[in-house]
Amino acid sequence: xxxxxxxxxxxxxxxxxxxxxxxxxxxxxxxxxxxxxxxxxxxxxxxxxxxxxxxxxxxxxxxxxxxxxxxxxxxxxxxxxxxxxxxxxxxxxxxxxxxxx
Numbered sequence: 001x002x003x004x005x006x007x008x009x010x011x012x013x014x015x016x017x018x019x020x021x022x023x024x025x026x027x028x029x030x031x032x033x034x035x036x037x038x039x040x041x042x043x044x045x046x047x048x049x050x051x052x053x054x055x056x057x058x059x060x061x062x063x064x065x066x067x068x069x070x071x072x073x074x075x076x077x078x079x080x081x082x083x084x085x086x087x088x089x090x091x092x093x094x095x096x097x098x099x100x101x
Contacts, residue, residue: 035076 033039038046056062 036072 033046041049053062053065
């Protein structure tokens with residue numbers, strides 16, 4: 001006879017996993033704010049800049065911002081790799097980027 005699935009336990013486990021992923025995402029956003037130096041900005045200024053970024057529809061502007069962001073992350077990977085000759089930090093960064101949001 002087939003084993004009965006415990007849907008309640010599976011649902012609870014999925015809910016806990018979703019909560020952990022959301023917490024990780026929030027933590028990573030905080031780390032990004034610190035890494036970019038944006039933590040030195042007033043919260044109102046940072047919120048206003050983020051709202052302006054969300055509202056921007058100009059593809060030229062958003063493409064430029066994306067390029068600058070990619071350069072920022074590439075620069076961080078190079079610095080991280082030079083500090084970690086074993087390459088452990090680089091693989092951790094790749095794993096964090098592959099994690100679904």
